[in-house]
Amino acid sequence: MQKAILNLFPFIFYLLWNEEGKLIKLSFNFSFDLEPKILQIGSIKAKKWVEEFYEAFLAYWNFEKDRVEIPHLENFTEFEKRVLKELSQLKIGEVITYKILAERIGYPKAHRAIGRVMAKNPLPLVYPCHRVIGSKGLTGYSQGLILKQFLLYREIKYGF
DNA sequence: GGTCAGATATAGC
């Protein structure tokens, strides 16, 4: 297990990899430090993965990719895989509700179960769960609702 | 196996 803390304006990332360099967990918060830097790193080996993440994040941030594309561990159940696969197909700024997502994967009544998958999603940005909202508007986000709001605002306003 | 908690949706008030 290798971990790294990476400052990449406007976020600070907390990353966890396994020995093969597959991302296991990703979380982030706002950072107002403009200078990109590694605050903590597990090993030299992890440095390579940090750089890989850096590139993938920039590609997403510059709207070149729909999400952060990076090798990661996929130990999900069949249901979770269906949900996450559908999620990966969303474009920048494309917003969907839990209900519509449920219908798309063929479980029209499983909207609540999808909420659970989102809440448990260890890899936000890799699986862009911020694009899933409730039928009455923004609902929860594991990284904090303000971050969900910010990510969506940015994508919708500048991402097209 | 049973129970229970959700980042829900919907109806009925």
Added chain:
DNA sequence: GCTATATCTGACC
């Protein structure tokens, strides 16, 4: 607006 309830999965006992 609020409350109850329908509905499904996964975690936990």
